[in-house]
Amino acid sequence: MTEAYIYDAVRTPRGKGKSDGALHEITPVQLATQVLEAVRDRSGIDAGYIEDVAFGCVAPVGEQGAVVTRTAVLNAGYPETTAGIQVNRFCASGLEAVNIAAAKVMAGETDLAIGGGVESMSRVPMGSDGGAWPTDPETAFKTYFVPQGVSADLIATKYGFSRDDVDAYAVESQKRAARSWAEKRFERSIVPVHDVIGDTVLDHDETIRENADMQSLGGLNPSFVMLGEQFGFDAVALQKYGEFESINHVHHAGNSSGIVDGAAAVLVGNDDIGKKLGLKPRARIRAMASIGSEPTIMLTGPEFAAQKALKRAGMDKKDIDIWELNEAFASVVLRFMQALEIDHGDINVNGGAIAMGHPLGATGAMILGTMVDELERSGKETALITLCIGAGMGTATIIERV
């Protein structure tokens, strides 16, 4: 089978996903356009060689609707021959989009493609796309639907993580993110976002709180008590997890991923096209996997996705040098570390979404890019990138520095 190589990875900085966020005035199509322009312009290649572009987007309605990828491809001035597809695998959409691009290369469908994602959560709020799953009584009942926050709290309850555990994790995430910026670890991949007059509106991740500590986080009220207790979602969760009397609500705005705007793009191609265009491969994709898991606890999928990817790669968890798991909620990462016996020093080494935010459709591609940069910086060989996903899924990708 053809090998798929990562030739480049870029991302926008992440802007606070509210109306006072720095990227709120930028349309999602512009965010996507600017990363597509960057991939093309940094490599200096003729975009005509890029045959297909897959972008994740989780609320693909309104101005993110109508295949936002194809719209951005045309807007970025790519030739009309470059196709576009919009991908939705909830929170792993960005990684899945890269995997699709890689799969197209491996399958021999394309020589060069882009995977990535975009989400302007300040302009197209989470949930804008509706959906039957939580609202249609048939599916809500059958799946024992609960909101993700309740699932995250259920993970903490089931696997024994206290409020202090999750807060301590969050404090460390902020510290690592701040250190990474101070040490310019993201420099290679960041593409500052500019406005219509060409001025830069954001060149750094906007939501990092370097000074967060246990005391400041301790003052925050848990976010999902009302949903759980008043609206009945705790009861629904306990109908499946009957060994618990109640759910321990430990998550709040400070130890959950932030709502942000952003976009990312990863250039993937085979060996020949790289040689032909004079591109230097930065990493090789060793394996990819997506799985389904129990939908009520919902966010434990990364463990199984990682194991599947390892198995398909013929690797053992010891063969992974560094791990990157999207920090949707602190308990998700703590459970993953517990399940796979991963040292905190080897995972999310540069901080994550708790500090920098989680632009749903783009995050997977962003953290994959972070790992490409980190492998090069640290001289390590292998990284496994994974995300937990709504409705109980997991997607993982293993990359290897070349």
Add this chain to the structure above:
Amino acid sequence: MSYETITVDIDADGIALVTIDLPGKSMNVWNAELMREFKAFVDEFCTNDAIKGAVITSGKKSGFLAGADLNMLGDGDPAVSGGASATKKQQFDSAFALNAMMRKLETSGHPAKALIKGEVSAKPVAAAVNGLALGGGLELVLASHYRIVADNPKLQLGVPEVQVGLLPGAGGTQRLPRLAGLQNAAMLATQGRPIDPQTAKSQGIIQEVAPVGELVAKAKEWVKANPKVTQPWDKQGFKFPGGGGAMNPKAMQFFMAANAMAQRETNHNYPAVRYILSCLYEGSIVPFDTAIRIESKYFLKLLSSDQTRNMIRTLFINKQAAEKGEARPEGVEKQQIKTVGVLGAGLMGSGITHVTVKGGMDVVVLDRDMEAAEKAVAYSKKILDKRVLRGKLTKEAAEEFLAKIKPTADYNDLKDVDLIIEAVFEDPDIKADVIKKTEAVIRPDIIFASNTSTLPITGLARHSERPDQFIGMHFFSPVDKMPLLEIIPGEKTGDRALATALDYNAKIRKTPIVVKDVRGFYTNRVVPPYINEALLLVKEGVQPALIENAAKSLGMPLGPLALSDETKLDLGLMLVRSTKKELGDAYKPTGVEDLLEKMVEGLGRSGRVSGGGFYEYPEGGKKHLWPGLAEHFPVADEQPTMDEVKDRLLYAQLVPAAQCFAEGIIDDPQSADLGAIFGWGFAPWTGGPMSHIDTIGAESFVRTAESLAQRYGERFHPPAKFREMASAGEKLYGKAA
């Protein structure tokens, strides 16, 4: 045209006054005859140009229309379900008949498209609602263009179908949300509780409230003034009040929360609730004509289910029959009970006093001194004060109520009572003394009822001079809340005693069952094994939360550990010891004796009233499982699945209930089902343990029970009678029941 069930009077203005009045029935209901004739009227209404509009009312003082005849639905009447051999299409057409007729009534038979475009309009129909309108009755009101209801705050408007496992199948799930919004509609339809006319008006369900005598005139006036009408949902640009439709953010939020709350309340045991929400959800996305077809499909799905049949049978048909005194011996004339003598003003005596006065009787309540006797007055006062405070009762009415209770310490005050109910301490010697002293003063023909939960009646009757007039009545605590009454004739109890007990019961409006005079009667032969099973699970190291959640998942109102906290562990221990003493070598250990001893005597945890048992009861906080339990009964590493725990808790009730039936302690499956649901809250969705065994099949019941017996012990052994039923393929309930 002439009809039997309705009269149609067309006045000079061409307005047809349709009066529904089923001959020979105390209440109007949708039965096959009314459906046929009303349909004929609707057809005539649409085609006869001389009729300009219609006013629908009822000829019954008892109400407007009380919904569908559940006897007809329970029978699977072909008129409704189309019969078992019918094709899906035929079954649907039958289920859709009422919907189709009401749709025709509100559209005058015009297609929706023509109405929406304004090309045509419908003839006006007004409902003049003189009394309660429930289920299909309210649905007929909703299909009328103008809805005017009598200004009686006690008048009930509602769609209670969910209570017997059905849904409002004549447009109720579609017209209610279109008039009152999704949330109001969901509350009404998923809970089934009726509302009063003013509330209905404020929700937009009806337009006017007026004195009952003016209803028809006002309705006619409206019809005359509005010759051309269209329902709001047949107009261009119609929107749900408060938002509706799949993409409306408010509707989405509503459904997310409603789905969760419904799961919390039903534990996935009541498909009717889910289907009602589905009717609201799916129906709010599509046009009205599609919406009512969806509703009828879900209705049919429920109507043809075992669960609905079981629920209608037990919770409606058999409950009513029992309350009407089905078990009453023939040939005994109705007993006049004006004053009841209650012996003992403890918790039970006070409760019995309260329900007796509530049932319209006077009470003389006796205890050893006035101070003790007056506790019964205080007990009622506490309940009444709360109602006064909430504005549900006037001060005067409360005082009148309390004046009917005469506390006394003097046996002579009992000389004129019409019935004695004894509720003194559960001690044979004390009871014997009280029986003697009472019989010395009461009239010789008076029936003596003894309230006991454990002592055999035949034994107590030996202390009576008149054992044929002696009977047992097992009330449940708290008496004013618990709906069941176990009536226990002893060996020598005569017909008049049984008749009196049932006549008294009819006044206090409990659900009675008649059971054989054996230790524990019926309910107390089943509940202890059920609680014991939970205690055994605790001893085995099963997570207490899993035990409690499994019971809730079964549909029990309370976990068995919470229940044993309520019924008091020290009482359980006392019962174990007295049974042991009485039976001697014949005593069969339950395996939880040591746990009870440890909890009660070792740890001082006897239950809620004594400060805590399996649960902690923090002041002002929510009760929670006692974390200290694990120190004494360590949690095992390996936990069973929820389904395994559920099976054990379910069969710990099914098997003893089946034994009671097999041994003739309870005569008929109807009473066994009623006693279980109303006595200890056995999962109502099943229709009762006997209905449940029928539904899963005796063969499956026997197989599971045997497998449990193999794994956990003899106590799960199914009775021989049920093995025989299994091999003969028989059912407990005959075809009709």
